[in-house]
Amino acid sequence: MSHTVLIIEDDPTMLRGLKDNFEFEGYRVHTATDGDLGLKRALTLQPDLIILDLMLPKANGYEICRFLRDEKIDIPILMLTAKSQESDIVLGLKLGADDYVKKPFSIKEVLARAEALLRRRTCKAGQVFEFGDCRLDVESRALTRAGKTVELSPKEFELLHFLCSHAGHACSRDLIMSNVWGYDSAVTPRSIDRFIVALRTKIEPEPAHPRFITTVREFGYRFVSDSPQST
Numbered sequence: 001m002s003h004t005v006l007i008i009e010d011d012p013t014m015l016r017g018l019k020d021n022f023e024f025e026g027y028r029v030h031t032a033t034d035g036d037l038g039l040k041r042a043l044t045l046q047p048d049l050i051i052l053d054l055m056l057p058k059a060n061g062y063e064i065c066r067f068l069r070d071e072k073i074d075i076p077i078l079m080l081t082a083k084s085q086e087s088d089i090v091l092g093l094k095l096g097a098d099d100y101v102k103k104p105f106s107i108k109e110v111l112a113r114a115e116a117l118l119r120r121r122t123c124k125a126g127q128v129f130e131f132g133d134c135r136l137d138v139e140s141r142a143l144t145r146a147g148k149t150v151e152l153s154p155k156e157f158e159l160l161h162f163l164c165s166h167a168g169h170a171c172s173r174d175l176i177m178s179n180v181w182g183y184d185s186a187v188t189p190r191s192i193d194r195f196i197v198a199l200r201t202k203i204e205p206e207p208a209h210p211r212f213i214t215t216v217r218e219f220g221y222r223f224v225s226d227s228p229q230s231t
Contacts, residue, residue, distance in 0.1 A: 003048040003118055004028045008038030008064070009080065010056050018051065021107045022114075035059025039067060047075060049114055054081045054092060062095055069096035069153070074141060076117040076154070078110070090191055098154040099181075120158070129164040131212055131225045134203050136164055143202070150202050155180065159195055160203070163213060163223035172220040196221060 005027045009015040015031055022029050030045055032038035035056040042050055054061035065077060079092050079100035089100055099113050127138040133146045141157055143150040152160065158180045163171065173189040181187050200207040214222050
């Protein structure tokens with residue numbers, strides 16, 4: 001079965017190019033040219049992937065990301081952004097976008113990133129990581145701590161999943177960057193440090209003295225589990 005993609009983009013030329021290329025690759029494509037219509041179609045269609053321009057009339061991409069994640073709608077979101085400031089990109093990721101492409105971009109890159117996001121959703125069924133009083137269920141993309149749900153942004157989930165999958169190994173910032181954000185990401189290694197700080201506040205008994213996500217000085221991080229790696 002082919003995947004359904006919703007493209008929310010107000011530039012008619014760019015929208016047409018994206019639509020034609022995704023349809024050529026076999027995707028079912030729906031479109032919207034403003035934020036209000038895009039959000040309505042996202043809620044109605046529940047597509048497999050949303051390609052979302054940040055700068056839109058009526059409601060911008062940040063607002064759409066925030067609303068969908070607040071409503072617990074876990075559709076992968078690929079941002080299209082003309083903004084080059086790291087803070088703008090990090091904000092989009094924190095609000096719920098899964099990945100981004102900077103304009104101008106090549107259609108091949110957009111297609112490749114879209115395919116990668118869709119692959120990530122086909123995680124191994126039943127995979128669960130347990131550590132301390134935390135439980136990360138990969139299939140449902142849910143983290144609980146002492147039985148209570150802990151909210152994670154999509155990138156926080158991907159980062160924690162990557163670290164859990166490499167428990168006991170020292171992971172460099174470059175390795176984390178390439179696997180969680182992609183080689184061409186403008187997010188810097190320092191951005192990874194900020195995501196690590198955020199994760200520690202959610203999973204560590206004492207975030208200032210981390211037990212699970214430990215720092216490997218001048219290199220990166222190591223996940224230390226007190227339980228079997230996965231079940």
